Amino acid sequence: MGKQYERVEACYRRVLEQVDCLKGNSPFVPQVGLILGSGLGELADEIQQEGVLDYRDIDGFPLSTVSGHAGRFVFGYIGRMPVVIMQGRVHYYEGYPMEDVVLPVRLMHRMGAKILFLTNAAGGISHKLFPGSLMLLTDQIASFVPSPLIGANEAEFGTRFPDMSEIYDRDLQRIIKKCAMEQGVELQEGVYIQFTGPAYETPAEVRMARLLGADACGMSTACEAVAANHMGMKICGISCITNMACGISSKPLNHEEVKETADRVSGEFKALVKASVAAIGHEVSSKTTES
Ligand code: HPA
Numbered sequence: 001m002g003k004q005y006e007r008v009e010a011c012y013r014r015v016l017e018q019v020d021c022l023k024g025n026s027p028f029v030p031q032v033g034l035i036l037g038s039g040l041g042e043l044a045d046e047i048q049q050e051g052v053l054d055y056r057d058i059d060g061f062p063l064s065t066v067s068g069h070a071g072r073f074v075f076g077y078i079g080r081m082p083v084v085i086m087q088g089r090v091h092y093y094e095g096y097p098m099e100d101v102v103l104p105v106r107l108m109h110r111m112g113a114k115i116l117f118l119t120n121a122a123g124g125i126s127h128k129l130f131p132g133s134l135m136l137l138t139d140q141i142a143s144f145v146p147s148p149l150i151g152a153n154e155a156e157f158g159t160r161f162p163d164m165s166e167i168y169d170r171d172l173q174r175i176i177k178k179c180a181m182e183q184g185v186e187l188q189e190g191v192y193i194q195f196t197g198p199a200y201e202t203p204a205e206v207r208m209a210r211l212l213g214a215d216a217c218g219m220s221t222a223c224e225a226v227a228a229n230h231m232g233m234k235i236c237g238i239s240c241i242t243n244m245a246c247g248i249s250s251k252p253l254n255h256e257e258v259k260e261t262a263d264r265v266s267g268e269f270k271a272l273v274k275a276s277v278a279a280i281g282h283e284v285s286s287k288t289t290e291s
Contacts, residue, residue, distance in 0.1 A: 019073075034085045
């Protein structure tokens with residue numbers, strides 16, 4: 001058994017010991033893993049909760065150090081969909097190796113999640129995006145951060161050379177776009193690029209990112225999607241554009257502005273994420289009844 005797989009197993013055993021709803025004859029099995037980015041944290045408090053577990057109670061789990069990021073798993077239902085929510089994620093810039101950064105995603109998969117719903121705050125590079133815009137991820141550039149798959153391949157997770165031709169699942173994108181339309185939410189689409197952070201990009205780096213085809217930039221998400229894709233999860237993601245990336249607007253960037261915008265649009269963002277997860281659940285259950 002591979003080293004990372006063993007770590008995930010150990011964390012999973014610890015989770016099972018501590019979360020009541022995961023035990024018993026008909027244990028709660030999450031179908032969707034949802035990672036909440038800046039401004040979205042409260043969503044976890046608005047769902048039908050079945051259980052909660054602080055990350056610090058899981059031995060070997062990397063702990064987030066960013067202010068405003070709570071650190072816990074919340075188990076519960078959005079609509080009829082059983083979900084495990086990460087209220088707070090781990091970032092590469094906090095100093096953790098990539099295998100630690102993606103351990104939570106691997107753990108959610110181990111808990112049963114077949115779908116990964118990623119959210120984040122990002123800087124807008126495309127001229128179609130403005131502070132407060134929401135962007136559905138259609139693809140990503142992860143080449144500026146180390147791959148979480150470097151090292152001996154652990155076959156328990158997936159194959160050595162995984163295909164990445166459709167990281168963001170087309171069906172999930174279709175469902176989310178339909179929900180946005182129904183809610184009257186304007187939803188842009190685009191390519192996300194991950195940089196390491198923690199410094200914001202320079203104007204020259206943002207010009208480079210635009211030339212490479214990126215529409216928005218951030219410091220998370222792409223590595224998580226790589227690890228999830230490796231395990232065969234279906235993935236979708238939405239960015240909240242909290243600011244124009246450096247040099248696109250002449251304003252200097254700061255974390256306060258990012259938090260302010262994230263809070264301002266959080267109502268709309270939360271509603272879209274909740275409706276989308278519920279709609280995904282609806283589609284999954286109608287497919288199961290059909291077959
Ligand atoms: N760059 C990187 N990460 C971010 C940004 C940005 O401009 N805004 C929010 N997260």
